[in-house]
Amino acid sequence: QVQLVESGGGLVQPGGSLRLSCAASGSIRLYAMGWYRQAPGKQRELVATIGSGGSTNYVDSVKGRFTISRDNAKNTVFLQMNSLKPEDTAVYYCYARRGTMDYWGQGTQVTVSS
Numbered sequence: 568q569v570q571l572v573e574s575g576g577g578l579v580q581p582g583g584s585l586r587l588s589c590a591a592s593g594s595i596r597l598y599a600m601g602w603y604r605q606a607p608g609k610q611r612e613l614v615a616t617i618g619s620g621g622s623t624n625y626v627d628s629v630k631g632r633f634t635i636s637r638d639n640a641k642n643t644v645f646l647q648m649n650s651l652k653p654e655d656t657a658v659y660y661c662y663a664r665r666g667t668m669d670y671w672g673q674g675t676q677v678t679v680s681s
Contacts, residue, residue, distance in 0.1 A: 591642040
């Protein structure tokens with residue numbers, strides 16, 4: 568089992584940037600990792616994933632603006648978010664997947680507003 572703790576959320580103006588971090592309690596080397604988000608009144612949405620080998624995928628709405636990366640030596644996954652828009656406002660959740668097991672963090676709030 569792995570425990571995940573997100574950090575880096577906050578309030579930012581439109582066009583600004585934030586970098587989210589997800590620190591794991593153990594090795595993530597064999598895990599696929601990713602970020603979901605959930606805005607008020609909306610379903611949880613998959614934002615970005617990174618496989619154990621480093622392959623990445625993004626939802627269309629963040630392509631070219633967000634970058635997911637991982638540092639296996641530090642058991643940490645990052646989400647660099649640039650050119651933020653008000654519609655990016657949501658609680659962002661980190662997850663880890665290995666086989667049929669999913670692990671989730673507690674979430675970090677991102678608010679994009681002037």
